[in-house]
Amino acid sequence: MSARDLFLGIDLGGSKILAGVVTGAGKILSRAKTATPFSGGGDALLNALRETASSALREAGISPARLTAIGMGSPGPLDPARGLILRTPNIAVKKLAVGPWLSREFRAPLVLDNDVHMAVYGEWIAGAARGKARVVGLWIGTGVGGCVLWDGKVVHGVNRNAGEIGHMILDARRVRPGKPRGTLEWEASKTGIARHVRKAVRRGKKSKLARHVKGDGERLHSSDLAEAFAAKDGPAVAAVENSAWYVGLAIANLFDVLAPELFVLGGGVSSALETSYLALVRASALEHAFSTELGRPRIVLSRLGDDAGLLGAVFASRDTPRAARPAPRARTSPRRPV
């Protein structure tokens, strides 16, 4: 890598697409952001990704030809080697070849991995997990994602999609096949928080968030949630406490199994609520961990915040050996993306 190498980072999230041009040293030269299109399927998503990436390039004033590589994080399950989104619970696409397509559009090799894998890798290179060999990240946003980083490497596992901590079943007796009920994500995600607030409002409780959780298109933003929590809004406080309680419980489970050096919390909910959320998670983790005589769970907040996924994707594309990166296939049309 030369100091002049430039990378395009893309962070596809359940709420928004973030793209940026970033130096190999992690300096962000430009940022662009759009809302994730939930309906419209693959075409709408690919167009939104291209537009966001093109904006980032335009803003940085560089042409795609300057790009050394592209790193992209996406919700899973994925086929990282082939650059496919297999399916995602939060965006309506199936077996979408997003990697090869973007790689062709911008004529640069692309590394695709789970969005939270990218974010935790970013925290490991340049954030809260620097210098730690064994780290577990939990990202509490629209959904709940996770990543196990073991001896400095992201654990992908035999299914290439390890780290799906959000799908950890914590309420076995509430599980029904194929349904998200009973999982960590069901209780702890922003979607789960909104559901709890909505239920409370329907039971007649008053909440500042009532209009954000109606489910008629109005969406709950993490910043609104944080505001309501700070104002001691009853349903908001209860739902956040419930979310943090479950996250702490999942951390206790993972601590009992793996006892990593560090847990990192990130994602919209955690970033907006910050230390108040962290304190609740810590209390629950310490209450539920079994074996703490010789070491206790250590839990910290993400330091890179909203940029974790973007930076991690860039670092991953930077650190992936050139031979392992899928080569961009020949373009079939002379169209330029920007």
Next chain:
Amino acid sequence: MSARDLFLGIDLGGSKILAGVVTGAGKILSRAKTATPFSGGGDALLNALRETASSALREAGISPARLTAIGMGSPGPLDPARGLILRTPNIAVKKLAVGPWLSREFRAPLVLDNDVHMAVYGEWIAGAARGKARVVGLWIGTGVGGCVLWDGKVVHGVNRNAGEIGHMILDARRVRPGKPRGTLEWEASKTGIARHVRKAVRRGKKSKLARHVKGDGERLHSSDLAEAFAAKDGPAVAAVENSAWYVGLAIANLFDVLAPELFVLGGGVSSALETSYLALVRASALEHAFSTELGRPRIVLSRLGDDAGLLGAVFASRDTPRAARPAPRARTSPRRPV
């Protein structure tokens, strides 16, 4: 290690103590077995351990002076470096310096680790997990233990007691601080199975196991359980199905997080019920795992059976560098253990 090196293996379980003299190549020269003393505290336990080990030495016809090292597995939590049992849910001891004591008694260095860590290490060296780099073991016996073996090394973690899969919380809403309710062990262990059968009997159901689960000293043996299960004894079948369902669910959780190459099932319940238990566990794991497009959980039975813990302890003491083994401290009395 020379071919003439002999090792003493000790497997302290929730039901029985197993000791044996074993060659460095894993050939078992003698075996001795006694029931684990549940009450009587540390002294009773140490005496029982000494007697069992002495029997094994006598039967093999060798003196302690011939021992290269001792390997011992014990339920946790432990302080492996100092050879302490910190506490165990199933045996009434606290901060018991079992390692230094046995090491003095038999004048040989002793390596102490969790009983299931030892068993899974045994399976990795000479059993069902040979040649696999990333393995998770679940041992379903009196309690439920576990072990993560990652890149060929047992994961001990920052608390030195990782692998406590039995304490994974799977019914969050049933958990009360400090109580075992809501954990995998609560549902899946032989103790949990006995509780379920007992409840069914109290509700008026007929079961061949009724007298084994009264809780008045009569104990449920895995062989009786297997017999009742084979005879389609209603309460036995339901309790075993429940146990396997929870084990499969825990495996699904661990698969979603780590996606290891292999899961190994061992312990009394699994060994007695064999393939019928395995089939139930597999069905539940496949039903609950989230991301199986590119790889599915692979689950097999222990191959070393009852000897896994003993052999694993011997292999661990054999493979621990001499410098890392605690040296036996000088004896304060000339008493001989055998």
